[in-house]
Amino acid sequence: MLALLLLGSGPTRAEQPPAECRVAENLLESSFRLPQVTRAIEAKHLNVLVVGAGSSQLPGSNSSGTASNAGGNAYPARLQHALAQQLPDVEVKVTTDVKAKRTAAEMVKALPSALSASKPALLVWQTGTVDAMLAVDPDQFSQALDKGISIAHSAGADVVLINAQYSPRTESMIALGTYAEDMRWVALQHEVPLFDRFSIMKLWGELGTFDLYSATKKLDIAERVHDCIGRLLADLVVTAAKPEEPSVNGSR
């Protein structure tokens, strides 16, 4: 399977990403398109807004601003880097609105101003962890997702949802299940792609790509995980934004 994936990535790529995180390609499949992103790529100018909570940043990174300024190694910055590589002749700009400990409803409140500030073609929305930790009513969580997606769509932005991280040590304390299922279902209903971070990270854990049980206090694993998330997210965005019938193996 690994070999197949390696073959899949075209030789035109300037910098080969480490193959180690590309073990979850089937988890990145999405039948939903990102028409605004397609248009933005054609116009050679792509603005992305990442809205998220604590798992969209790394310790030491600033909360919001331009991705490259705010904490160079969290996944929003890696996304910008990967998108810029995959779309060499497009001007890519990723801005972030990331604050720890926010529920989906709290993020929705801040969404209109963030959208009007950066006018993105794509909203990448990471949520679910804090709602699960606080055991927010699942109905209210779903309604917040509905509302956020509608706000983004009416502001002319496509949406990609990102669910919670897979965190094996806290699994017996945070019941992510319901919230992950709600996100999957809301994504289906609104026909927006879901970046299934939870399943991807779980697979990494199982395959030994990353030791997610590690009790390390150092940043290196965290940075590599975020780097991979940024790359895979870029893969998903670029594939879903392809104008014509999606080709399986990146013949760009």
Next chain:
Amino acid sequence: MAPVSTERDLRLDLFRGLALWLIFLDHIPSNAVSWITIRNYGFSDATEIFVFISGYTAAFVYGRAMRQHGFIVASARVLKRAWQIYVAHVFLLAIYLAEIAYVANSFDNPLYTEEMGVLDFLKNPDVTILQALLLKFKPVNMDILPLYILLLVWFPPMLWLLLRAPSIALLASATLYALMWLFEWNIPAYPSGTWLFNPFAWQLLFVFGAWCALGGAQNLSRWIHSRVVVGLAIAYLIFAFAIAMTWYFPRLAVYVPKFVGDAIYPIDKTNLDVLRILHFLALAVITVAFVPRDWPALKSRFFWPAIVCGQHSLETFCMGVFLSFAGHFVFTEVSNRVLTQVFVSFLGIAIMVGVAALISWYRHAERQGGGPRPPAAKPGYAGGDA
């Protein structure tokens, strides 16, 4: 209406025992072995089986007590049982607090700064422990016992009604279920949200179990064994299986017509979705149709481990919750290889069986030895457990 048979139905013990095993497997996070549990292949899971059979045995044991000794004595026994379960719940809570306090002190990976916020409640134990004793703060996977406690506290008047007018009692329960959906009743939880298992919803399955125990099953038996019903049940199980497959293979999701998806999702566990009830009923119909009450294998050694667990359900359940904590602890501290997961799963079930057998032996010894008090019930009636 008298219970139709006084012969103990071993199928109840068997399936409750199996349900307890499945709950244990499902409660170990990231357990590869939990792939075999029924929640992956349809809408309902072991919780439905457990609640239904608990209702059934509660009516069986306390219904007889109420008929023989009256309302007050039977109610007192039900409430005593509820108290026992409360004490068991608090005991598990203490173990849980010990586990997470350990994790809080030993784990500091920067990747999971956000997730570690879940341990913030350790900073104000005054509030948390009080809320836990009030059954409002319930750690993950510790929701079933509080539900059970509430259902038992509320059971005496329901049992009284069930003994006099079973149809009206069942109707009342179904009405409560319907009103719950209409007015969105639930009990608040701490720090936010509501009970994961809404008692206003799950009481329906409990009462339905009780109703079946008090003669309802006999009345239904002509329906249950009809070919049409069995056929419908099989068709529904296949449908649920097909839908469940789309959860694991998103590629298949495109084959689910939009109107079907709109109709069935979300499948609500908190409020015991009708689809879940139907799935449980379909499983029950198939079980009753293919596993006869007097099936000789029920008395064989092969099924004994599950049956003995089902006969001592409270102890086995608590053991299962504790072992699932312990199993997760092994995964984090020792190894999370699949082989370890299989080993931990089987060892856990073996320990559950061992504990249940030990309790069985104790009860037997107490009876034989003419302990301080005479046995309250006939030997082994649902293990004396409700």
